[in-house]
Amino acid sequence: MRVIKLLFSGEIFLVLFLFSAYFKGIFGGQLTILFFLLSLMVAIFRIWKHKRIDKALVLPLGVFLTFLGIVAISLLYSKGIDYAYVKVKSLLFMTSWSFIGGLLLINNYERLDRFIKSIVMVVVFCLLTIPFTEAGNYLQVGRLLGIGVVLILAYQIGKESKLGLFFSFILALISIGVIFDSGARMPLISLGLLVLFLLCRSFKIESGILYVSRTFKTIMSFGIATTILVLIMAWKGLLETIIFRMQVLLDGGGTSSTARVERFQEAFSMWGDNPIFGHGIGSFPLFYNGMDIRDYPHNIFLEVLAELGIIGFLVLIVLFAISFFSVLKYKDSVIQLTVLSGILFTLLNAMVSGDINDNRILFTFLAIGCMLPVIKRKQSSEVTNLAS
Numbered sequence: 001m002r003v004i005k006l007l008f009s010g011e012i013f014l015v016l017f018l019f020s021a022y023f024k025g026i027f028g029g030q031l032t033i034l035f036f037l038l039s040l041m042v043a044i045f046r047i048w049k050h051k052r053i054d055k056a057l058v059l060p061l062g063v064f065l066t067f068l069g070i071v072a073i074s075l076l077y078s079k080g081i082d083y084a085y086v087k088v089k090s091l092l093f094m095t096s097w098s099f100i101g102g103l104l105l106i107n108n109y110e111r112l113d114r115f116i117k118s119i120v121m122v123v124v125f126c127l128l129t130i131p132f133t134e135a136g137n138y139l140q141v142g143r144l145l146g147i148g149v150v151l152i153l154a155y156q157i158g159k160e161s162k163l164g165l166f167f168s169f170i171l172a173l174i175s176i177g178v179i180f181d182s183g184a185r186m187p188l189i190s191l192g193l194l195v196l197f198l199l200c201r202s203f204k205i206e207s208g209i210l211y212v213s214r215t216f217k218t219i220m221s222f223g224i225a226t227t228i229l230v231l232i233m234a235w236k237g238l239l240e241t242i243i244f245r246m247q248v249l250l251d252g253g254g255t256s257s258t259a260r261v262e263r264f265q266e267a268f269s270m271w272g273d274n275p276i277f278g279h280g281i282g283s284f285p286l287f288y289n290g291m292d293i294r295d296y297p298h299n300i301f302l303e304v305l306a307e308l309g310i311i312g313f314l315v316l317i318v319l320f321a322i323s324f325f326s327v328l329k330y331k332d333s334v335i336q337l338t339v340l341s342g343i344l345f346t347l348l349n350a351m352v353s354g355d356i357n358d359n360r361i362l363f364t365f366l367a368i369g370c371m372l373p374v375i376k377r378k379q380s381s382e383v384t385n386l387a388s
Contacts, residue, residue, distance in 0.1 A: 015122055060322050
């Protein structure tokens, strides 16, 4: 019954919407629109059923809509035409629903649990369909598997079930093996940093005494198992791609990293020319290469600074701040760690790859962070009702 409920839930439709680009590479068709409509219908049904929207949505939703308003106004002075309108359309449809859908759909513990399990299910599907994916799709595969590993580790290390932990370990190890084999550098680096973050969180100092939580053993065991896996893959000659790409990065970055640095510099220069309002949405490629085509700085903050100025940047920072403070105030260590890890992993990727619309899952995790006070309040209410 639980599996059926999960398969037809708004949470899995939202996850499928977020990763629809991966599925389109296998099945084709307008899957993004399909999953958008399905998740939207569930959200509308829930609002109609409960006849209200939690007031906690007002602040984050208001900030996000303000950001969209700044984007819309910037069209009036942007030099971009074709790319600018395509970018705005994607922002209003894809990225907006990634955030608003997160606010409307994931507003209690059960739904958050289904959202995380839905991502894990998509990870399993990804691993089963790797032979059918396009060779150029390695970055999407790396990101999907990377966020899966992060959520598996953060969510499972606080669980009591040894069997569940064992299968989670196996799934995470297989995912890491595929990421290594794919050659996706940034998802791998981000994943390594997040594992170190989880390891640091397993220590606590009180009254000058260092305490080590039980999660330390779990993370260390995973680290040892990963090391053994990597050594076996190296012995079998399966790490040539990632080793080559890492060497290129260390030797100066190659054409890919050099181009990124050039884009960073151009975006910063654009912001210096018009620091308050920026040059308008979709204007970056016109300044970088003189063409009205899809191009971006590969850094979400520099992208916003260059195109929307300090005004758009500050509104985005306010949105981040609301989410981060909401997460840090949440007292459930497992949920706090899981959501925070999701935000950090997607943010690290957004700092070096893709544009604002490519990183829309970051906005979903920001929305979940904003909703944690609501989730906590509903948890407390359920406990009180059970006690009475």
